[in-house]
Every structure is written in structure tokens, then in C-alpha cells.
Amino acid sequence: MSQQVKFTQEELDSIKQVQGNYQTIGLDLVQIELTIINTKNQLDILEADRKMLTERILEINASEKQLAKQLEEKYGKGEIDLESGVFTPIS
Numbered sequence: 001m002s003q004q005v006k007f008t009q010e011e012l013d014s015i016k017q018v019q020g021n022y023q024t025i026g027l028d029l030v031q032i033e034l035t036i037i038n039t040k041n042q043l044d045i046l047e048a049d050r051k052m053l054t055e056r057i058l059e060i061n062a063s064e065k066q067l068a069k070q071l072e073e074k075y076g077k078g079e080i081d082l083e084s085g086v087f088t089p090i091s
Contacts, residue, residue: 007015017033020041 075087076089078087080087
């Protein structure tokens with residue numbers, strides 16, 4: 001049987017420091033992982049919002065085209081001054 005050896009306080013402190021470093025790094029990695037997850041969730045939300053706004057732009061564009069067609073059928077081709085509400089036909 002081997003004889004037991006008692007580590008010096010300096011050796012024990014060094015071992016504890018290494019273990020503490022592992023714990024610190026482990027906690028830092030967990031924090032980074034949580035930040036990555038939260039960031040991905042925020043990105044998903046932003047992408048969903050972008051998709052919704054893009055669809056809304058397409059709806060507004062279609063509505064604008066329909067309104068322009070109706071006004072052109074009613075008044076012909078021309079220009080509208082939105083400040084005065086005056087329509088000027090183009091010959």
C-alpha cells in the first residue's frame with residue numbers, strides 16, 4: 001500500500017484556483033449560451049415583424065394601384081395636388 005502524502009497549502013490553493021477557474025468559465029459559457037438563445041429569439045421576432053410589414057406594404061401597394069385605376073377611369077390621366085385637392089388632366 002502506498003503511503004499517504006499531504007499536499008502543501010500552496011498546492012491545495014493552486015488546485016482550488018484551477019477548479020474555481022473552471023467554474024467561472026462554465027458560468028460564463030452558460031451566460032453566453034443564454035444570450036445567444038435570447039438573441040435568436042429576438043431575431044425570430046424581428047423577422048416575423050419584417051415579414052408582416054412586407055406583406056402589409058404589398059397590400060397597400062395593391063390598394064394604391066386599385067385606387068389609381070379607379071381615379072384614372074373616372075377622371076382620366078393626370079396629376080393630383082394633394083395640398084389643394086386639385087386634379088390636372090394630362091393631354
